Amino acid sequence: MLDELLEQKVVIDLVSPYVCLGRLVRFDEHFFELKNADLHDLRDTDTTRELYVADSVATGIKRNRKRVFVRRSEVVAISKLEDVVDE
16 A cells, blocks of 8 residues: 555654655655655644645645654554645
């Protein structure tokens, strides 16, 4: 299932108050690797996770990492960024 997400822009919701957006380039049993990623700490803003992600769909990913590894055990959900709806 995850193979269809390779080379796609994705959003990864984490257990912690972080959300990560970027291009999924590879994964293994422990990590997801994203490039040109935005690792966003939701405690830094007054917006909700849903609004932040919807804004990123509309305005683009606000890259703050060239490369980031996300531990799979911390992931709640992963989806294509284009699959995010704001209705």
